[in-house]
Amino acid sequence: MTDLAHWPTDTADPSTEREIATETMTLNMGPQHPSTHGVLRLVLELDGEIVVKCTPIIGYLHTGIEKSCEDKTYHKVVPLTDRMDYLAPMLNNYAYCLAVEKLLGLEIPERAMYIRVMMAELTRIASHLVWLGTHAMDLGAMTVFFYAFRERERVLSMYEMLSGVRMMSSYFRIGGVSEDLPFGFEREVRTFLDDMERDRLDEYETLLTSNEIFIERSKGVGYISPQDALDMGLTGPPLRAAGIPWDNRKTCPYGGYEKFDFEIALGTNSDVYDRYKVRIKEMRESVKIARQALEGMPEGRFRAAHPRYTPPDKKMLATSMEALIHHFKYYTEGFHPPKGEVYVATETGKGELGCYLCSDGTPKPRRVHFRGPSFINLESLPKMAVGRPIADLVAAIGSIDIVLGEVDR
Amino acid sequence: MPDPTPESNSAPMEEALLPPTSPPPPLSVEGLKERFGDQQLAVTDFFGELTMVIPAEALLDVCHRLKESPEYNFNVCMDISAVDHLPRQPRFDVNYHLASVPAGHRLRVKVMLPGPDPIIESVTSLWGTANWWEREVYDLMGVVFTHHPDLRRIQMPEDWVGHPHRRDYPTGKYAVTFTPPPPGFEPGK
Numbered sequence: 001m002t003d004l005a006h007w008p009t010d011t012a013d014p015s016t017e018r019e020i021a022t023e024t025m026t027l028n029m030g031p032q033h034p035s036t037h038g039v040l041r042l043v044l045e046l047d048g049e050i051v052v053k054c055t056p057i058i059g060y061l062h063t064g065i066e067k068s069c070e071d072k073t074y075h076k077v078v079p080l081t082d083r084m085d086y087l088a089p090m091l092n093n094y095a096y097c098l099a100v101e102k103l104l105g106l107e108i109p110e111r112a113m114y115i116r117v118m119m120a121e122l123t124r125i126a127s128h129l130v131w132l133g134t135h136a137m138d139l140g141a142m143t144v145f146f147y148a149f150r151e152r153e154r155v156l157s158m159y160e161m162l163s164g165v166r167m168m169s170s171y172f173r174i175g176g177v178s179e180d181l182p183f184g185f186e187r188e189v190r191t192f193l194d195d196m197e198r199d200r201l202d203e204y205e206t207l208l209t210s211n212e213i214f215i216e217r218s219k220g221v222g223y224i225s226p227q228d229a230l231d232m233g234l235t236g237p238p239l240r241a242a243g244i245p246w247d248n249r250k251t252c253p254y255g256g257y258e259k260f261d262f263e264i265a266l267g268t269n270s271d272v273y274d275r276y277k278v279r280i281k282e283m284r285e286s287v288k289i290a291r292q293a294l295e296g297m298p299e300g301r302f303r304a305a306h307p308r309y310t311p312p313d314k315k316m317l318a319t320s321m322e323a324l325i326h327h328f329k330y331y332t333e334g335f336h337p338p339k340g341e342v343y344v345a346t347e348t349g350k351g352e353l354g355c356y357l358c359s360d361g362t363p364k365p366r367r368v369h370f371r372g373p374s375f376i377n378l379e380s381l382p383k384m385a386v387g388r389p390i391a392d393l394v395a396a397i398g399s400i401d402i403v404l405g406e407v408d409r
Numbered sequence: 410m411p412d413p414t415p416e417s418n419s420a421p422m423e424e425a426l427l428p429p430t431s432p433p434p435p436l437s438v439e440g441l442k443e444r445f446g447d448q449q450l451a452v453t454d455f456f457g458e459l460t461m462v463i464p465a466e467a468l469l470d471v472c473h474r475l476k477e478s479p480e481y482n483f484n485v486c487m488d489i490s491a492v493d494h495l496p497r498q499p500r501f502d503v504n505y506h507l508a509s510v511p512a513g514h515r516l517r518v519k520v521m522l523p524g525p526d527p528i529i530e531s532v533t534s535l536w537g538t539a540n541w542w543e544r545e546v547y548d549l550m551g552v553v554f555t556h557h558p559d560l561r562r563i564q565m566p567e568d569w570v571g572h573p574h575r576r577d578y579p580t581g582k583y584a585v586t587f588t589p590p591p592p593g594f595e596p597g598k
Contacts, residue, residue: 059564066549067574102456230484230510233538244427246510251428340455343506343517345487354506358492369490371506379541408564 024052031060035138035394038404040378042393049389054382058375061408069368073334074100075174077368082168084370085406088127090119090159091348093172095370098254099344099355100174103337104309111300112176113256118189118293119162119171120255121286125196126155127349128279128286135276135398136208139217144207151200154192161185175310176303189294196287205280218272222384222396226270232380236351236373237282238400241267241274248347255346260289272399279401282349308335334363350374350401372406428510436481436514444478445471460517468520469530475507475516476535483507483516486532489542491550493524495576500524503552505532522552531557549574570595 030041039060045053065084069077081096082089094116101108133148156166161182163169171178208214224234226242239246245264249257265281267274304310311330316323341358351373358367377400384396436459438452448471451462463471475483488506499521507516522529531554532539543554544563551572554560562569571578 059562059566062564064573064580067580070576071580105456228537231537233485233487233536235487244510246428251513252515341460341492341504341517342456342458343488343504343515345508345515352487354488356488356490356504356506358502360494366494367490367492369488371488371490375545376538376541379538 022047029390031057036397037134037402040397040402040404040407042381044390044393046390049391051385051388051390051393054385054393056378056381058378058404058407061404063405063408065409066368066370069365071364073363074337074365075330075334077365078173079168079170081370082170083405084372084409085127085348085350085353085374085403086167087130087403088123088349089167089169090123090171091127091346091353092370093170094120094255095344095346095348095353095355096368097172097174098346099342099357100337102342102344103340103357103359104174105338106175106304106306106309108176108304109301110298112302112304114293114297115177115181115302116172116255117257117260118290118297119177121290121293122155122158122189122192124286124349125283125290126152128283129155131279131349131398131401132204132276135401136214138394138398139214141207141211141214144204147200147203147207151192151196154188158185158188158192161188173303173310175306176301178303180302186294186297189290193287193291193294196283197291201280201283201287208276209280215273217391217395218276218399220269220271220273221388221392222272222275222399223270224380224384228383229270229380232383233376234351234380236347236349236377236401237265237275237278238270238377238380239351240265241278242270243268248345248352252345254344257289260292262289272395275399279349309337336361336363345371348373350403350406351377370406370409372409374400374402374404374406375409378402378407428513436516441516444480445474458515458517460519462519462521465520465522465529468518469532469535472505472507472518472532472535475518480512481509481514481516482511483509483514485510486536486538486542487515489532489539489546491546491552491574493550493574493576495524498523501527501550501552503527503529503546525551527552528555529553530555531560533557548572551575 024045024047027044027046029044030036031039041057043055043057044051065080068080077096078093081092084092129148129152133145136144159169160166163171226244229239229242243266245266247264250264262285265278265285267278312323312326317327337359339359339361343354343356345352345354353373354371356369357365360366381396385393438454441452441461448463448467453460475481485508486505487508490504492502494500494502501522501524503520503522505518520529529552531543541563543557544561546552547554547560548562548564549572
């Protein structure tokens with residue numbers, strides 16, 4: 001509260017006018033606030049409408065996923081990873097499975113590799129579509145939301161075709177994927193990619209790219225210098241919007257991405273508008289990659305056949321006693337990986353999702369740690385927001401694209 | 410569709426920040442051993458991932474040299490995490506996953522700390538991103554980082570007792586927030 005004793009009594013006197021006490025106001029934003037995208041809480045110090053200090057407070061969605069992983073055998077961790085970034089479940093499965101496969105030294109079949117790349121890119125599109133809809137809604141454009149969710153729904157139906165579940169699909173498994181592609185799936189993907197390429201992405205751009213209000217709200221907003229971006233460990237579209245072509249699919253390729261032809265989407269200005277442009281470009285590139293994976297899809301197994309590290313084929317269980325024993329042992333005891341530790345860096349729609357895995361030779365991991373991109377990208381929010389009005393803060397939060405399930409894990 | 414040309418509000422990108430155009434020569438175990446030979450360290454290669462184990466006192470010095478020397482240039486600290494190796498002594502591993510954007514390298518720097526009250530120097534002066542990572546490691550594993558600007562809990566509530574990621578902290582036993590715990594109940598015991 002303002003101390004009334006310090007208030008000048010005669011404001012007409014110019015010598016006392018300077019002494020007018022001004023103070024900043026502390027405002028609590030969130031955790032239940034529509035533009036904080038979940039349960040993010042920000043403690044803002046405001047000078048009028050200008051943000052002087054911004055302190056993010058997280059942890060409202062902390063579910064102890066990393067701790068729970070230590071209680072499960074390796075293959076049972078996969079469903080937990082779905083729940084981190086719940087808008088891109090397959091990309092989380094991907095990072096975890098790659099880490100386990102690296103630890104085991106397991107080669108995965110070509111077909112599984114292609115299915116994974118295709119599904120990862122469709123997931124990236126779905127994740128970007130949710131971002132696009134909600135971000136545009138934050139900035140006052142309601143319509144984009146309906147368009148974006150219309151297309152996202154189609155990706156979710158594809159998940160349903162694959163795994164029976166719309167969101168928590170757990171489709172990627174250690175050594176490959178859980179099932180082969182169902183009948184009619186290729187056609188579904190092809191029509192989706194055709195639609196996206198032909199007009200859907202252009203539709204979104206018609207609504208936003210040269211929209212006067214959108215440009216006013218996003219150009220020059222949420223700026224962070226490339227040096228700061230690297231110092232704060234920013235990855236993903238915000239880093240690429242700053243002009244640094246760092247994309248793990250190119251710079252340290254994993255899971256067969258070196259076979260695909262695509263470009264890194266780049267921005268120049270490191271503001272909210274450029275992050276929007278980068279993500280739109282990324283969706284176009286994802287369509288390209290998914291199409292290459294679809295057209296080049298080889299025949300073969302969808303999961304590696306390993307005597308210890310992958311379960312036997314279902315049809316073998318009816319004829320082979322050994323397969324039945326192996327199946328039982330696999331799902332009850334698990335398998336014993338070699339001792340060691342690995343870190344695998346993958347690129348999700350939000351940035352670098354790293355999976356650190358430490359094994360002590362028992363069927364349960366000693367430690368599973370995820371480098372959630374949202375967590376670290378959120379850390380640079382104060383750098384983007386300070387010195388600008390609250391309305392720009394809302395734009396900046398949207399442009400980072402956080403998912404609180406991944407921030408808090 | 411008309412594309413509004415953006416007016417650039419940033420300086421031209423410095424060459425030094427851009428990633429390499431061709432795959433870089435991999436880091437070598439011998440090279441690291443030679444470069445940091447004055448420190449007592451071990452370098453291992455597991456599936457192409459280099460791990461450098463260094464004593465806790467050398468952390469700031471080694472990290473500073475890794476970041477500033479032009480041949481390594483590890484300008485991004487991707488991840489900091491800790492592992493509890495109970496009952497091993499030293500009990501805790503703190504892992505720093507570094508990445509070099511200009512050179513395209515990755516390296517894990519590992520420090521082993523004795524339990525149950527591990528203390529280590531903070532690297533926030535080198536990488537800004539270490540701030541939240543160290544808070545998380547402190548919160549969940551109980552590693553204290555000295556000279557950290559703001560060492561508070563980040564995931565758990567501020568009044569939480571214990572560090573949930575330690576191996577001697579049981580799962581499935583927790584006090585429900587908003588209800589008074591039964592007398593004598595202590596989380597983590």
